[in-house]
Amino acid sequence: MIVTCPFCGDRPSEEFGVLGDAAPVRPADPAGDPEAWYDYVYLRANPRGAHREYWHHVGGCRQWLVVTRDTTTHDIAAVEPARLAKQTAPEKGEP
Amino acid sequence: MPEASTDPTARRLGPLAGLALPERHEVEGDVGITLEVPGPVSIVGVEARRGKSVTLSRRVKKAYGEMPKPNRGAGETVRLLHVAPDTLLCLAEDRAEGALHAELRELLGDAAAVVDQSHGRTLIRLGGPKARELLAFGTGIDLAPEVFGPGACAATMLGHVAVTLHLRSTAPTFDLIVARAFAESLWDWLKGRAGRFGYEVVG
Ligand SMILES: [Zn+2]
Numbered sequence: 511m512i513v514t515c516p517f518c519g520d521r522p523s524e525e526f527g528v529l530g531d532a533a534p535v536r537p538a539d540p541a542g543d544p545e546a547w548y549d550y551v552y553l554r555a556n557p558r559g560a561h562r563e564y565w566h567h568v569g570g571c572r573q574w575l576v577v578t579r580d581t582t583t584h585d586i587a588a589v590e591p592a593r594l595a596k597q598t599a600p601e602k603g604e605p
Numbered sequence: 606m607p608e609a610s611t612d613p614t615a616r617r618l619g620p621l622a623g624l625a626l627p628e629r630h631e632v633e634g635d636v637g638i639t640l641e642v643p644g645p646v647s648i649v650g651v652e653a654r655r656g657k658s659v660t661l662s663r664r665v666k667k668a669y670g671e672m673p674k675p676n677r678g679a680g681e682t683v684r685l686l687h688v689a690p691d692t693l694l695c696l697a698e699d700r701a702e703g704a705l706h707a708e709l710r711e712l713l714g715d716a717a718a719v720v721d722q723s724h725g726r727t728l729i730r731l732g733g734p735k736a737r738e739l740l741a742f743g744t745g746i747d748l749a750p751e752v753f754g755p756g757a758c759a760a761t762m763l764g765h766v767a768v769t770l771h772l773r774s775t776a777p778t779f780d781l782i783v784a785r786a787f788a789e790s791l792w793d794w795l796k797g798r799a800g801r802f803g804y805e806v807v808g
Contacts, residue, residue, distance in 0.1 A: 517690055518676065519676070521761070525745065571689035
């Protein structure tokens, strides 16, 4: 599986570490709603199809990336540096 | 005990000092690989502070003539490898202890983190007509000459060890920069795979 790092170019997936779901957004208030914190810390979507994930190019430029990958085919639709990627909160009702 | 030296670079005894000894192992009367551990080499990491990307490029260009493009190296006496966004690995040979670090701190200290890695990293020089073939055993990057040509550099994995590669010349001559603690392991890995091509360790 080849991941095209925006800085390094085509690299084998072995050079990357995968953190998973890039959707969760850290709640602003440290003392806020425990439900929101529980969701943020523990709950991750595991969809079939397109999925945005955090990947770390640990064996290369060491950037955090957001990779949009189809979980059934491994086709990669987009790779963006995480610092430039838009954080998207999970839609209501999403597991 | 070795005698104390007045040479300011003498303290930089690399991790391969007792291992990279001259030897020649021929296959059918020839060698396809040369290995060398030049020393001492000054190695300094530079990473721009937030919002200082342009300042870094401008000052590097003014001082050294060129800010290398991503995944490229530039410079003669001071070699600058653009290995990650806003990040340079800087190399110089035959400099006194701490001199390159001081020079870069002076130039960039307010705009970038400047860290002396001379004792933390080791440089291995790999050459010979089979150098690309040898590297291909251990890294996933495209080493075809039209893709990875002279001046190219890359942060990658080689035999599961993180290395920075720089192709210095078409000969080809690659410089491999590796963390000190992994230098011996990488050295063994290189020699192990060089055996089939024949190799010479240059003193
Ligand atoms: Zn990368």
